Amino acid sequence: SSGINAEYGVHNILSNLREKKERKTRFLQRIIPVSNTCYASVEDIKKTALEMIKDTFYNKTPKTFGIIFKSRNNSSVSRDEVIKIVATVATDGDTYSEFNKVNLDNPEYAIIINIVKTITFMGVVKDFKLLCRYNVDELTKNYAASIKPQNEAADEVVNTDNNNIEVEVGADAIKEAVSTDVTETEDVVSAV
Numbered sequence: 690s691s692g693i694n695a696e697y698g699v700h701n702i703l704s705n706l707r708e709k710k711e712r713k714t715r716f717l718q719r720i721i722p723v724s725n726t727c728y729a730s731v732e733d734i735k736k737t738a739l740e741m742i743k744d745t746f747y748n749k750t751p752k753t754f755g756i757i758f759k760s761r762n763n764s765s766v767s768r769d770e771v772i773k774i775v776a777t778v779a780t781d782g783d784t785y786s787e788f789n790k791v792n793l794d795n796p797e798y799a800i801i802i803n804i805v806k807t808i809t810f811m812g813v814v815k816d817f818k819l820l821c822r823y824n825v826d827e828l829t830k831n832y833a834a835s836i837k838p839q840n841e842a843a844d845e846v847v848n849t850d851n852n853n854i855e856v857e858v859g860a861d862a863i864k865e866a867v868s869t870d871v872t873e874t875e876d877v878v879s880a881v
Contacts, residue, residue: 694724695722695723695724695812696722696724696812696813696814696815698722699720699721699722699814699823700814700815700816700820702720703720703820703823703825703828704816704820706825706828706829707819707820707821707828710828710829711829712825712829714825717825718824718825718826719822719823719824719825720823720825721801721803721810721812721814721823722812722814723803723810723811723812724741724811724812724813725737725740725741725810725811725812726808726809726810726811727808727809727811728807728808728809729763729765729766729804729806729807729808729809730765730766731766731770731771731774733809734766734771734774734775734802734809734811735774735775735778737809737811738774738775738778738779738800738811739778741811741812741813742775742778742779742800742813744813745798745813746779746789746798749788750788751788751789751790752788752789752790752797752798753789753790753791753792753795753796753797753798754779754789754790754791754792754796754797754798754799754800755791755792755793755796755798755799755800755817756772756775756776756791756799756800756802757799757800757801757802757817758771758772758802758803758804759802759803759804760803760804761803761804761805761806762805762806763804763805763806763807766804766809771802771804775800775802776791779800794818795818795819796817796818797815797816798813798814798815798817799813799814799815799817799818800812800813801813801814801817
């Protein structure tokens with residue numbers, strides 16, 4: 690069955706952002722494609738890694754790779770153990786170990802492993818360092834810096850005396866006072 694290749698799609702999006710330096714998203718910081726998921730156990734990660742890596746690494750073309758590991762809310766799986774197992778899978782005899790080498794400085798492929806609670810998310814991505822670790826902010830930094838001076842004097846708090854907050858708005862430096870009566874707010878909250 691043919692499906693959507695997440696790695697290819699994300700690589701194209703980020704390559705386009707790198708070329709044009711034009712940010713098209715507002716709240717997106719990083720795009721990490723996930724091609725495989727499994728239970729967060731060493732055995733399942735090894736089985737899934739073999740299946741996932743076979744597509745990219747199973748030929749006689751030399752490849753360099755790095756393993757990017759991140760774990761959140763999980764203490765049952767050791768970082769070192771997972772990295773060792775996945776590196777072994779990527780360089781074993783079935784994937785032509787004499788050709789595949791580890792390169793942490795600038796790998797051609799990055800094997801990304803994210804563990805969140807009991808689920809492992811895995812993917813193999815290309816040009817991880819070249820595309821700023823798939824960070825949209827870093828890829829479009831020059832573009833964001835060029836538009837910042839136009840809105841430099843954006844909303845800025847000037848004075849916070851007692852219950853009044855003065856806000857300086859926009860480049861015109863229009864001052865606007867917003868009154869907030871803290872005691873009224875507390876009375877309403879306690880009544881509810």
